[in-house]
């Protein structure tokens with residue numbers, strides 16, 4: 001730990017990233033904000049103006065005072081809000097898109113088209129040496145439901161629209177999104193699920209959404225439905241998904257996020273024939289885009305202007 005020399009009036013920032021590329025993040029922030037004194041955790045002074053962090057350790061907040069805002073280097077703030085010493089009353093600002101929406105669009109489009117064009121079935125037929133064309137599915141029968149109509153959910157809907165699938169979305173508060181049948185609140189969930197032949201989950205992990213995708217709700221999807229989870233692992237009840245895949249109610253699942261990451265070697269998801277596993281890569285946090293967004297917001301705050309993306313701690317996102 002190092003204290004700031006007396007007379008140094010520069011803006012002070014402490015940066016914590018969990019990744020091996022911490023030095024790359026540090027260099028990018030230094031380039032974008034050359035007037036600031038930016039320290040890479042655990043090198044910090046006792047007073048900082050801004051904390052910029054992903055999954056910070058609890059000690060980070062015990063030895064600092066005075067941050068004007070805490071920037072979360074991700075769209076989801078579930079890990080940040082769990083940090084025990086997170087100072088009360090300091091705004092927590094999350095990333096909004098920052099290059100993640102395009103990546104999510106690619107991931108979901110791939111899964112949606114693979115489901116609609118029955119890629120898994122044809123792969124199985126190929127393994128069996130079987131030439132067996134199947135009837136074309138009517139697009140009208142392949143509704144896509146997006147759980148979460150926020151920054152990422154709406155971008156996914158907009159990108160899927162030209163493919164011609166019926167689109168529906170579910171959120172906490174009512175939304176008007178062109179080309180998307182919108183549903184809000186838990187009372188509307190069964191009707192929304194019943195029309196989702198492919199369900200895309202892009203909800204935040206909160207007290208209200210944890211374990212949401214359980215046996216009851218997954219059973220409300222139509223027979224032969226697919227699940228794509230790119231949100232957080234704890235929104236899904238793993239055993240209930242496996243049960244519904246094994247009974248044949250669900251046709252498949254593409255999972256990018258898990259309760260425990262890395263996914264433990266003995267987890268049944270790894271070798272389930274109807275599950276595709278990816279290692280939390282549906283949307284990477286891009287250094288240049290993220291730094292540009294955070295720095296633009298710091299500059300606004302320094303001018304006394306409002307910023308978007310402030311987390312409602314009570315709501316959990």
Ligand SMILES: NC(=O)c1ccc[n+]([C@@H]2O[C@H](COP(=O)([O-])OP(=O)(O)OC[C@H]3O[C@@H](n4cnc5c(N)ncnc54)[C@H](OP(=O)(O)O)[C@@H]3O)[C@@H](O)[C@H]2O)c1
Pocket residue numbers: 075076077095096097100147148149150151152153170171172173174185202203204205206208209230231232256257280281282283284317
């Ligand atoms: N896999 C990855 O690599 C990755 C990358 C980025 C993000 N994510 C996940 O994606 C999540 C969404 O990101 P975002 O930027 O789109 O967030 P966002 O803009 O805050 O959108 C969240 C959406 O979820 C809805 N929602 C929240 N709680 C709800 C509830 N109880 N019932 C119904 N709807 C609810 C919100 O409803 P309202 O609109 O009514 O508020 C909103 O539409 C993140 O929190 C993160 O967990 C994952």
